[in-house]
Amino acid sequence: MIHMMDTVLVIILLSVLISLGSNRLKALVETMALQGIMVSLVPILLDYGRDGHYGGILFFQIMIVIKGVLIPGLLFTAVKRMAIKREIEPIIGYHASLLAGLIMILISTLVTHRMHLTLPAGREILLSTAITTLAAGLFLMMSRRKAITQVIGYLMLENGIYLTGTALTKQSHTLYVIEFGVLLDLLVGVMIMGIILNNIKDAFDDVDTTYLGSLKD
Amino acid sequence: MIEYVFILPMICGLLTLLLPVALGRGVLVLAALVHLCLTIMGWMGKLAPVYVNFFRVTPEGMLVLLVTSFIFTLISIYAVSYAYETKLQKERIFICCMLLFLGTMSMVALSDHPIMLWIAIEATTLVSAPLIFIKRSKEALEATWKYVMICSVGIALALLGCFFITLSMDIGNVDVALSFSSLNLVAKQLDPLWLKTGFVFVVIGFGTKMGLAPMHTWLPDAHSQAPSSASALLSGALLNCAFLGIFKVHALMNVAGLGAFSSNVLVAFGLLSVLVAGIFILNQPDYKRMLAYSSIENMGVIAFGIGVGGIASFGAVLHLIHHSLLKSSLFLSSGNILMGFGTKLVPKTGNLAKLFPMTFVSFFAGFAGISGFPPFGIFISELLIIIGAFQAGRYKSVGILIFGLILVFAGAARIVMDISFRETAQKVLVKERFFRIMPSFVLLLTSIGFCVWIPNSVYQKILHTIEIVGGGFHG
Numbered sequence: 001m002i003h004m005m006d007t008v009l010v011i012i013l014l015s016v017l018i019s020l021g022s023n024r025l026k027a028l029v030e031t032m033a034l035q036g037i038m039v040s041l042v043p044i045l046l047d048y049g050r051d052g053h054y055g056g057i058l059f060f061q062i063m064i065v066i067k068g069v070l071i072p073g074l075l076f077t078a079v080k081r082m083a084i085k086r087e088i089e090p091i092i093g094y095h096a097s098l099l100a101g102l103i104m105i106l107i108s109t110l111v112t113h114r115m116h117l118t119l120p121a122g123r124e125i126l127l128s129t130a131i132t133t134l135a136a137g138l139f140l141m142m143s144r145r146k147a148i149t150q151v152i153g154y155l156m157l158e159n160g161i162y163l164t165g166t167a168l169t170k171q172s173h174t175l176y177v178i179e180f181g182v183l184l185d186l187l188v189g190v191m192i193m194g195i196i197l198n199n200i201k202d203a204f205d206d207v208d209t210t211y212l213g214s215l216k217d
Numbered sequence: 218m219i220e221y222v223f224i225l226p227m228i229c230g231l232l233t234l235l236l237p238v239a240l241g242r243g244v245l246v247l248a249a250l251v252h253l254c255l256t257i258m259g260w261m262g263k264l265a266p267v268y269v270n271f272f273r274v275t276p277e278g279m280l281v282l283l284v285t286s287f288i289f290t291l292i293s294i295y296a297v298s299y300a301y302e303t304k305l306q307k308e309r310i311f312i313c314c315m316l317l318f319l320g321t322m323s324m325v326a327l328s329d330h331p332i333m334l335w336i337a338i339e340a341t342t343l344v345s346a347p348l349i350f351i352k353r354s355k356e357a358l359e360a361t362w363k364y365v366m367i368c369s370v371g372i373a374l375a376l377l378g379c380f381f382i383t384l385s386m387d388i389g390n391v392d393v394a395l396s397f398s399s400l401n402l403v404a405k406q407l408d409p410l411w412l413k414t415g416f417v418f419v420v421i422g423f424g425t426k427m428g429l430a431p432m433h434t435w436l437p438d439a440h441s442q443a444p445s446s447a448s449a450l451l452s453g454a455l456l457n458c459a460f461l462g463i464f465k466v467h468a469l470m471n472v473a474g475l476g477a478f479s480s481n482v483l484v485a486f487g488l489l490s491v492l493v494a495g496i497f498i499l500n501q502p503d504y505k506r507m508l509a510y511s512s513i514e515n516m517g518v519i520a521f522g523i524g525v526g527g528i529a530s531f532g533a534v535l536h537l538i539h540h541s542l543l544k545s546s547l548f549l550s551s552g553n554i555l556m557g558f559g560t561k562l563v564p565k566t567g568n569l570a571k572l573f574p575m576t577f578v579s580f581f582a583g584f585a586g587i588s589g590f591p592p593f594g595i596f597i598s599e600l601l602i603i604i605g606a607f608q609a610g611r612y613k614s615v616g617i618l619i620f621g622l623i624l625v626f627a628g629a630a631r632i633v634m635d636i637s638f639r640e641t642a643q644k645v646l647v648k649e650r651f652f653r654i655m656p657s658f659v660l661l662l663t664s665i666g667f668c669v670w671i672p673n674s675v676y677q678k679i680l681h682t683i684e685i686v687g688g689g690f691h692g
Contacts, residue, residue, distance in 0.1 A: 165380040181336040212359040215438045
């Protein structure tokens, strides 16, 4: 199943690059939906055929629904409510962001090698994908002005952390109650961020975070 | 079943969404009282956890739980009076979130599984965000946005730290259930490098929530924009919960023989927080922000004390208790000032001593307490921390600490004197009320009482707490 796994990881990496280079918010949300589904598939593929158990298939279905449907759905309604279609004047331009994304892939591959971990076969690529996703999420949060893109960056960061956890830890630690709790936190978090986004839109008629700078010392 | 301690407030919180507001207020106070009873039963050992994989009764958790429960009970009385008088918009959501907040904080105090702890701490962020936003002004919006984003990202890094700790288990070939209590038993076998990495991530992550500099930037905004009853909770209870996360990992490091490393990290963050708070407090025009920076300073002192170890860690735990009591009292008084004058800016207030005599007494006494004057407890705790640091030979650190404390005192004293005695032509908008005064006095008196006499069970709990980080009177 390694090939399947590689395909999924390549799609995740591509989705990271697309989201770094894209300025249409709708496309960004769609990319996140794809990424969410792919990220939820990774643990199933890792488990598949190894010890013959399909434990927690139900959990992964819930995860696909939350990461691939519910959260993007919430973001979609937020984008629709806002009149804006594009991210205008990012702090770091799209071409530069793409280049930064490529450099992140390079660095995360190097970092993975330098860590000298004895990971099972196939997990090394997973780990470098995870670190890239994580870094790109942070990068997206810092380099864009629109609040909604920052939420998307946060989601990407979470995806990256989840992948890192999958890559690093043995499956035997997994307790589905715990995983579900983390997922629930994420879902509620995005809901609350969505509510705040709507209120920012109502208060300032825009979702630009540059308006949010009046409190300081 | 000790899990009722957090299940009960959560259920009550959700219930209040369905009930009429007036009844909801009753539920708020009642739930707080029942919570206090449950906590005391837990102290007496009458309740045992059912889900032993995730929850456990620990001395440090019980201390934090008791403090949280006690101040929540008093704050709930204040909150009801406040909401009634100000005709708070969306009061239903306010009451619901207060109760959910209590529930999630209690969950933090009982968690034994690292990721369960993480889930609970992230949940405290999510349920307290609506409390900050409840006034629906543009500033409140900004504060909420910063709070949610900065804390979520910070806490996400703590999750990464938890994964690194699991990795250190796998590398060390340790096969036990993932929980702090079982990890402590096999700590020596964990891989030290990844444990250290995990600790650093956890400190940065939960340190964001605890308000350690330089990750503190959300704190002054959130604490100044939230209604005072919520600020009192944020400062008096929530910061302790985040500290608990750091403390547990620090204890693990200590048992694993890496205590020197984690102590130094804590001391460094602690000192930086005290200094940053001292610098920002000096020219602060807003008295609620002043209190927020004072919280950052006190969290720094606690981190410093735990890091130093020995007798200082006893001081740090005492400091945690007294800071919660005094700071929540101060925030409640500041809420009275805000209602009375209608502004958070110091230059537009004044003459508190004449206009609001009772609030003046509680505010001034709280200030004296938080600055470390006897007869309040912070006097003793800071003394113990400083003595402990001298014993540990950290002379330079003590110098920096004392310098920072002086800065904070200077900044705060100017503001408090201004508010209290400067002549002003300001008019009084709202008079003082008994139910808004009483809670802050009870909190102050508790701090005094606690300073003179510590009940033996509390004393034992503190000793058990600090035992694991190498603290004690003879350490």
